[in-house]
Amino acid sequence: MSSCLLDEENFWQCCHLLLQQSDELRDGWSWEPVQGSEEGYLRKTALRSAFIDASTKWDQEESRSDSVPHASWDSGPDQEKEQCTLAAPGDAEIIKGDIDEDDDEDNGICAASAGSSQVLQFEYHILYSCSYSSPVLYFRAFTLEGRSLSLEEVWSSVHPNFRLQLQYSPLNTITQQEHPLLGQPFFMLHPCRTEDFMKPVLQTAQDQHRPLNYVLTWLSVVGPLVGLDIPLKYCNQLHHAASPSSSKPD
Numbered sequence: 001m002s003s004c005l006l007d008e009e010n011f012w013q014c015c016h017l018l019l020q021q022s023d024e025l026r027d028g029w030s031w032e033p034v035q036g037s038e039e040g041y042l043r044k045t046a047l048r049s050a051f052i053d054a055s056t057k058w059d060q061e062e063s064r065s066d067s068v069p070h071a072s073w074d075s076g077p078d079q080e081k082e083q084c085t086l087a088a089p090g091d092a093e094i095i096k097g098d099i100d101e102d103d104d105e106d107n108g109i110c111a112a113s114a115g116s117s118q119v120l121q122f123e124y125h126i127l128y129s130c131s132y133s134s135p136v137l138y139f140r141a142f143t144l145e146g147r148s149l150s151l152e153e154v155w156s157s158v159h160p161n162f163r164l165q166l167q168y169s170p171l172n173t174i175t176q177q178e179h180p181l182l183g184q185p186f187f188m189l190h191p192c193r194t195e196d197f198m199k200p201v202l203q204t205a206q207d208q209h210r211p212l213n214y215v216l217t218w219l220s221v222v223g224p225l226v227g228l229d230i231p232l233k234y235c236n237q238l239h240h241a242a243s244p245s246s247s248k249p250d
Contacts, residue, residue, distance in 0.1 A: 004199035005133035006214050014135075014215035015042055015126070016249045021216075025233055031249035032125075034181050040249070041138075041181060042126035048227045050157040051117050119144055120157065124228055126215065127180065134194040135215050137222050138179055138186040151176050154187055154226075162225045174226070189222050197221065 006014075015031070019042070022029035033040040125138040141149040141157065149157070154174060179186045198218060205212040220230040 004195050004202050006128075006135065007133065008128055008130070010214065011128045011135060012249065014213050017213055018042065018216050018219075019249050021234055025231060027231060027234075037181075039181060042249075044124045044228075046122050046124070046228065047119055048122055048157070049117055049119050050227075120149065122227060124223075124226075125179070125186070126219070129191050132191040132194060134191045134198075135218055136188060136191045137219070137226070137228075138177075138188045139226055139228075140186050148185075151187065157227065158225065159227070187226075189225065194218065 019029055019031060021027075027044070028046070029042055029044045031040055032043045121142045121144065123140050123142075127136050127138060128134075129136045141154060143149070151174070155163070158174070173190070174187055175190060176185060177188050178184070198214070201217060202212065202214070216230070216234060219228070220234075223230055
């Protein structure tokens with residue numbers, strides 16, 4: 001892929017390949033067509049356990065939010081081993097340099113108090129943005145009783161390791177928007193800086209003549225910010241996968 005932008009045809013190809021791998025790994029991704037339209041989106045649901053504490057104090061100089069409660073995902077060592085950034089080691093350093101500032105330079109302090117652990121259901125959608133020529137991650141979250149999480153509660157479910165990075169990184173921040181295909185309220189990570197952090201990764205892959213699934217690589221960067229981890233087996237399969245079809249996913 002010679003351009004750092006993703007055209008719609010290549011988006012369908014990447015989605016098709018991701019679905020093939022997801023089926024083999026039983027990872028739960030599906031293609032959801034929109035009734036009466038040729039458009040559609042990738043969809044996955046997942047249960048996540050999060051500590052939410054609305055009384056937590058958030059102290060951040062010149063922060064864009066006045067108060068963000070503290071939360072952390074329940075994850076053990078095995079789960080951490082299954083996380084990956086689907087790029088070569090050099091690519092991972094490029095991405096990390098874009099989204100991670102030196103920890104010593106962070107002025108934010110999370111002062112956590114005792115919180116309660118809740119099991120939440122997350123629903124993730126991947127759509128194509130014609131305006132930005134890139135994929136976009138939309139998501140929403142519910143309690144097991146069916147109550148939708150507010151924007152503040154979604155912020156509280158972001159792992160504290162990512163919270164400052166989200167505020168100051170090229171990935172921008174979490175906002176609430178209307179789903180362009182469903183017309184329902186969803187949260188999203190804005191795609192305005194996607195080109196910035198994907199360009200060096202794509203260039204490195206091209207220089208090294210390595211296969212790279214744009215959507216999968218992009219998802220491995222943005223997904224963990226909102227609790228969506230990408231199994232390492234995707235990376236292992238990438239070099240052995242067949243070339244995707246140019247048609248839209250079924």
